[in-house]
Amino acid sequence: xxxxxxxxxxxxxxxxxxxxxxxxxxxxxxxxxxxxxxxxxxxxxxxxxxxxxxxxxxxxxxxxxxxxxxxxxxx
Amino acid sequence: xxxxxxxxxxxxxxxxxxxxxxxxxxxxxxxxxxxxxxxxxxxxxxxxxxxxxxxxxxxxxxxxxxxxxxxxxxxxxxxxxxxxxxxxxxxxxxxxxxxxxxxxxxxxxxxxxxxxxxxxxxxxxxxxxxxxxxxxxxxxxxxxxxxxxxxxxxxxxxxxxxxxxxxxxxxxxxxxxxxxxxxxxxxxxxxxxxxxxxxxxxxxxxxxxxxxxxxxxxxxxxxxxxxxxxxxxxxxxxxxxxxxxxxxxxxxxxxxxxxxxxxxxxxxxxxxxxxxxxxxx
Numbered sequence: 001x002x003x004x005x006x007x008x009x010x011x012x013x014x015x016x017x018x019x020x021x022x023x024x025x026x027x028x029x030x031x032x033x034x035x036x037x038x039x040x041x042x043x044x045x046x047x048x049x050x051x052x053x054x055x056x057x058x059x060x061x062x063x064x065x066x067x068x069x070x071x072x073x074x075x
Numbered sequence: 076x077x078x079x080x081x082x083x084x085x086x087x088x089x090x091x092x093x094x095x096x097x098x099x100x101x102x103x104x105x106x107x108x109x110x111x112x113x114x115x116x117x118x119x120x121x122x123x124x125x126x127x128x129x130x131x132x133x134x135x136x137x138x139x140x141x142x143x144x145x146x147x148x149x150x151x152x153x154x155x156x157x158x159x160x161x162x163x164x165x166x167x168x169x170x171x172x173x174x175x176x177x178x179x180x181x182x183x184x185x186x187x188x189x190x191x192x193x194x195x196x197x198x199x200x201x202x203x204x205x206x207x208x209x210x211x212x213x214x215x216x217x218x219x220x221x222x223x224x225x226x227x228x229x230x231x232x233x234x235x236x237x238x239x240x241x242x243x244x245x246x247x248x249x250x251x252x253x254x255x256x257x258x259x260x261x262x263x264x265x266x267x268x269x270x271x272x273x274x275x276x277x278x279x280x281x282x283x284x285x286x287x288x289x290x291x292x293x294x295x296x297x298x299x300x301x302x303x304x305x306x307x308x309x310x311x312x313x314x315x316x317x318x319x320x321x322x323x324x325x326x327x328x329x330x331x332x333x334x335x336x337x338x339x340x341x342x343x344x345x346x347x348x349x350x351x352x353x354x355x356x
Contacts, residue, residue: 047178050178051178051179051342051346054339054343054346055346058343061278061282062274062278065278065282065285068281068285068289069285
């Protein structure tokens with residue numbers, strides 16, 4: 001039996017959401033950075049790649065959204 | 076340890092900052108989820124189904140009434156040379172027809188444009204109720220609203236896919252990635268099934284809900300914070316204008332979020348529809 005050396009009080013789900021937001025945050029950043037770069041290099045392609053940018057952002061955002069609702073659902 | 080030092084430092088003299096007087100059950104009370112469950116104004120039941128009409132229901136009715144009136148008067152007595160209101164209505168409709176329908180779906184967009192335009196303006200008007208004074212809560216912050224619209228879009232693009240390609244070819248296109256080694260299908264089919272069939276409607280609904288929910292809580296936190304700091308009997312009063320200014324800045328940010336989320340919901344519905352028309356991968 002281990003002794004308790006550290007204890008956490010309060011709502012742990014906030015930490016869980018923070019952790020789940022790291023990956024999608026980086027992912028969404030990469031998607032929009034690529035979109036801006038593509039548009040800067042070839043302005044005519046802005047309309048063409050916008051759909052893919054939204055689709056990519058939506059896909060990488062999904063995990064953060066699941067992380068957001070999981071605490072609401074599980075408590 | 077730092078906390079212990081700070082606590083020792085504060086002992087024995089009156090509090091200077093509002094944060095010192097805190098503790099469990101006293102001081103600033105942060106808003107909770109209760110914010111989204113206002114007491115019903117009146118309730119009735121039809122055939123054993125209970126209906127509760129709350130503030131949020133009425134806000135949604137007002138949003139829809141404004142939407143219907145705007146487009147009714149914009150479309151009434153349409154002329155070849157449009158008046159101001161008709162021009163506005165046409166511009167709003169063209170935004171979705173060209174920017175979403177034709178750009179994403181392409182030549183076969185025509186039957187879906189009325190649905191996409193309705194979806195966009197319904198979500199936009201409901202979202203904007205989050206910042207209209209005296210309403211200040213968006214019906215989209217209740218999960219039922221986005222969930223219903225996501226189910227509607229889900230059924231629509233599944234129906235279009237099944238009608239165009241037949242049941243089994245459509246689902247084969249949806250979950251089987253062509254051109255990969257056979258053994259990779261063991262891994263890929265469950266992943267594709269989860270992401271294409273289950274996660275899509277789920278994320279569509281949650282994205283709108285989460286943005287509106289978090290946006291409303293953000294505004295409430297800063298508004299209540301400003302009101303709380305304003306009545307403090309110590310130095311913290313000087314921070315009240317800061318909280319107030321942030322609340323105003325966040326209100327403007329919410330306008331952007333409201334329009335953006337309506338656009339994202341519409342464009343994703345259009346992307347899924349386009350995939351149903353083209354037949355998956």
